[in-house]
Amino acid sequence: MKRIIAAGTVALATTFAGTAAAQNEQFVPANFYWVGPYAPGGSGFGGGMIDYFQLLNERDGGINGVKLTWEKCETEYRNDRGVECYERSKNKGPTGATVIHPLSTGITYSLIEKATADKIPVISMGYGRTDAADGRVFPYIFPLITTYWSQNTAKIKFIGMKEGGMDKLKGKKIVNIYHDSAYGKETIPVLDAQAKKYGFQVTHIAVPHPGNEQQSQWLQVRQIRPDWVILRGWGVMNPTALKAAAKVGFPRTKIVGVWWSGAEEDVIPAGDAAKGYIAAGFNLPGTSFPVMQDLLKHVYKKGKGDLEDTSRVGSIYHTRGIVAGIITTEAIRTAQNRFGKGKPITGEQMRWGIENLTIDEKRLKQLGATGLMQPLKVSCMDHEGGGAVKFIQWDGKKWNVITDWIASDQSLVRPMVEASAAQYAKEKGITPRDCSKEK
Amino acid sequence: MLYREAGQFKSTYAQDLGIFPIRQDRVAFWLLMLVAFVAVPLLGDQYWLSAILTPFLIFALAALGLNILTGYAGQLSLGTAAFMAVGAFMAYNFVLRMPWLGVIPSFILAGLCAAAVGVVFGLPSLRIKGFYLAVATLACQFFVLWVIQRWGWITNYSQSGVITAQEIVIFGYAFTTPAQKYLLTLAIVVVMALAAKNLMRSETGRAFMAVRDMDVAASVIGIPMMKTKLLAFAISSFYCGVAGALHAFTYLGTVEPEAYTLDLSFRILFMIIIGGVGSIMGSFLGAAFIILFPIFLNIFAGGISHALGVEISHAVVSNLELMIFGGLIIFFLIVEPHGFARLWQIAKEKLRLWPFPH
Numbered sequence: 001m002k003r004i005i006a007a008g009t010v011a012l013a014t015t016f017a018g019t020a021a022a023q024n025e026q027f028v029p030a031n032f033y034w035v036g037p038y039a040p041g042g043s044g045f046g047g048g049m050i051d052y053f054q055l056l057n058e059r060d061g062g063i064n065g066v067k068l069t070w071e072k073c074e075t076e077y078r079n080d081r082g083v084e085c086y087e088r089s090k091n092k093g094p095t096g097a098t099v100i101h102p103l104s105t106g107i108t109y110s111l112i113e114k115a116t117a118d119k120i121p122v123i124s125m126g127y128g129r130t131d132a133a134d135g136r137v138f139p140y141i142f143p144l145i146t147t148y149w150s151q152n153t154a155k156i157k158f159i160g161m162k163e164g165g166m167d168k169l170k171g172k173k174i175v176n177i178y179h180d181s182a183y184g185k186e187t188i189p190v191l192d193a194q195a196k197k198y199g200f201q202v203t204h205i206a207v208p209h210p211g212n213e214q215q216s217q218w219l220q221v222r223q224i225r226p227d228w229v230i231l232r233g234w235g236v237m238n239p240t241a242l243k244a245a246a247k248v249g250f251p252r253t254k255i256v257g258v259w260w261s262g263a264e265e266d267v268i269p270a271g272d273a274a275k276g277y278i279a280a281g282f283n284l285p286g287t288s289f290p291v292m293q294d295l296l297k298h299v300y301k302k303g304k305g306d307l308e309d310t311s312r313v314g315s316i317y318h319t320r321g322i323v324a325g326i327i328t329t330e331a332i333r334t335a336q337n338r339f340g341k342g343k344p345i346t347g348e349q350m351r352w353g354i355e356n357l358t359i360d361e362k363r364l365k366q367l368g369a370t371g372l373m374q375p376l377k378v379s380c381m382d383h384e385g386g387g388a389v390k391f392i393q394w395d396g397k398k399w400n401v402i403t404d405w406i407a408s409d410q411s412l413v414r415p416m417v418e419a420s421a422a423q424y425a426k427e428k429g430i431t432p433r434d435c436s437k438e439k
Numbered sequence: 440m441l442y443r444e445a446g447q448f449k450s451t452y453a454q455d456l457g458i459f460p461i462r463q464d465r466v467a468f469w470l471l472m473l474v475a476f477v478a479v480p481l482l483g484d485q486y487w488l489s490a491i492l493t494p495f496l497i498f499a500l501a502a503l504g505l506n507i508l509t510g511y512a513g514q515l516s517l518g519t520a521a522f523m524a525v526g527a528f529m530a531y532n533f534v535l536r537m538p539w540l541g542v543i544p545s546f547i548l549a550g551l552c553a554a555a556v557g558v559v560f561g562l563p564s565l566r567i568k569g570f571y572l573a574v575a576t577l578a579c580q581f582f583v584l585w586v587i588q589r590w591g592w593i594t595n596y597s598q599s600g601v602i603t604a605q606e607i608v609i610f611g612y613a614f615t616t617p618a619q620k621y622l623l624t625l626a627i628v629v630v631m632a633l634a635a636k637n638l639m640r641s642e643t644g645r646a647f648m649a650v651r652d653m654d655v656a657a658s659v660i661g662i663p664m665m666k667t668k669l670l671a672f673a674i675s676s677f678y679c680g681v682a683g684a685l686h687a688f689t690y691l692g693t694v695e696p697e698a699y700t701l702d703l704s705f706r707i708l709f710m711i712i713i714g715g716v717g718s719i720m721g722s723f724l725g726a727a728f729i730i731l732f733p734i735f736l737n738i739f740a741g742g743i744s745h746a747l748g749v750e751i752s753h754a755v756v757s758n759l760e761l762m763i764f765g766g767l768i769i770f771f772l773i774v775e776p777h778g779f780a781r782l783w784q785i786a787k788e789k790l791r792l793w794p795f796p797h
């Protein structure tokens with residue numbers, strides 16, 4: 001017994017000693033999930049981000065000499081555990097948590113007010129609260145690259161392209177099968193607005209969490225006989241949907257998934273039923289990009305990679321994590337350029353860094369990430385910064401890119417974002433910032 | 440030796456009826472209150488206050504609500520999370536639509552709404568018992584969430600069905616910091632726990648227990664079945680409703696209906712099973728175990744791998760955490776099927792005999 005207590009004391013002592021160590025470090029919490037039905041997404045994305053940090057530490061010695069540190073915390077994709085992890089991690093490292101990637105729409109919602117009060121930016125890359133793209137109302141929240149609404153307009157554009165023009169959408173029937181959660185419901189208003197604009201018919205069908213039973217929903221699809229199905233699934237719901245579609249004989253080449261439905265983990269369990277299935281993506285899979293080659297050379301060869309199953313390196317979730325790593329570190333670099341090179345920055349400075357982040361084609365080439373992600377330009381007005389989507393199709397073995405970057409329809413999305421953000425501001429009594437006065 | 444009532448005489452009825460008949464208990468209780476109300480907010484940092492203690496208190500209150508229904512009145516329910524959801528969403532609506540009302544009256548009204556829902560879904564309890572009743576309350580769990588997700592008015596037509604709790608202002612005083620929110624939660628929980636303790640010692644509480652122990656006998660001696668059972672559902676749901684309102688307002692801030700799934704109902708049921716069915720104290724002990732223990736395991740595992748200098752894969756740690764937790768639940772239930780509250784009682788009895796056990 002005594003020995004156990006002694007071991008425990010040592011353990012606790014070293015934990016505290018560990019946090020007080022070297023000052024020239026930039027701490028980024030890794031609050032993801034490694035258990036439960038969504039573990040493939042959490043471990044893949046988390047692994048990618050950590051791998052990229054490790055790569056910078058190993059290859060470049062950090063960012064201008066500032067080493068990146070991180071600590072994992074298990075959120076189980078649950079809001080209360082996510083909040084606990086956030087509170088636990090926010091004061092670690094010499095300058096506290098730099099930025100949080102909640103990787104859950106629910107946790108993002110729970111953190112909006114807390115993080116804004118604590119001055120810690122939240123990056124919800126491709127998920128979270130869409131209207132946070134209006135940076136005047138949400139100074140600390142960054143739904144970077146593309147929001148759900150933007151990608152949804154790109155999806156309809158893609159369907160229009162396939163049909164031979166947006167005017168051909170008139171009279172077409174589209175079914176939106178969604179995960180019955182805040183995440184799943186986000187796109188309903190946009191789809192309704194687009195249905196009105198282009199004259200197609202849209203039916204929304206909910207699938208209750210976790211979505212491993214979808215027979216009745218797909219029977220309904222068979223009755224409606226839609227031209228296209230939009231799949232807004234997450235986790236185990238995706239392969240189940242594909243299998244159910246095969247059972248009722250709905251062609252998979254007419255199913256378009258959101259990016260949380262378009263990873264290897266979503267299609268491989270469905271086997272042959274997934275062949276021909278199309279999904280949107282804001283990052284591309286593969287290990288051919290120079291940055292991925294560097295990663296293999298500097299990190300995985302040395303046995304310092306985060307993914308135990310090395311066959312997952314270069315999978316969709318993994319490269320999405322790499323993109324998160326690139327955005328995070330580039331924002332830190334931007335902030336360092338202004339607030340002092342080679343010094344750790346605070347959350348408040350990081351907010352400036354993200355808001356003034358520009359990653360153009362030239363920079364992407366320097367990073368070795370051309371084609372892995374799209375160029376990005378964030379501003380005070382626009383916390384999204386990109387908005388374009390590529391479409392990928394599963395051939396039974398791998399994802400093939402079938403389109404170029406398809407831009408979203410901001411003329412439709414932006415007014416809705418601003419209206420929704422204004423309603424939030426009114427409810428909460430927030431006075432929107434004046435972007436012309438930001439510097 | 441220290442814990443003994445020898446020499447303490449009760450000379451009035453009021454003393455005889457006190458919640459804590461032994462002076463040492465009273466002293467311990469007031470010390471605990473002093474620590475909780477003064478020392479903790481002064482010493483606790485933000486992490487402890489907002490991420491550990493506030494949720495612990497809120498879930499203890501919800502467990503207490505379920506304990507009134509299941510532990511005292513003997514009616515098994517799986518709708519706890521739904522009652523919490525009613526409380527959370529109605530409190531939001533009362534504050535939104537009737538801002539002149541104030542936050543505390545809104546919480547009470549939200550609790551009453553939950554009580555009304557509880558009474559409606561308690562009706563089957565008049566005809567069915569045990570596991571069959573549990574299945575009937577499942578309907579409540581799904582129906583309530585379905586209504587919240589489908590009926591736009593409840594979420595003020597939020598596009599994603601998510602609500603953001605308003606700022607808590609009571610008589611012009613805003614509760615914004617974690618310490619303030621903790622104190623508000625603590626005050627409400629203490630008042631309601633004491634009320635529950637007294638209620639269970641009153642005629643109503645005794646009627647509940649009579650129904651639990653044998654409902655035929657209870658009705659023979661003149662306890663009205665309908666009134667007693669529905670009252671148990673109402674009071675229990677009221678407690679859960681207030682817990683839900685606190686969950687939204689003092690803890691998460693922004694809530695989605697998915698936070699109140701069946702999973703949460705089961706977790707609260709586990710709290711009272713582990714803590715002690717039919718015990719106020721047990722609700723707190725059970726909530727502490729279910730809420731705090733996984734977090735402790737998580738931190739401890741991190742410390743261990745840090746100390747030993749070996750990188751234990753995080754996925755292994757996360758899964759191990761669930762396994763150890765499950766194993767401990769089974770262990771405790773084998774060693775003490777009546778929960779932590781019973782262990783606490785045994786400890787107290789032993790302490791009274793110490794150091795001369797006979």
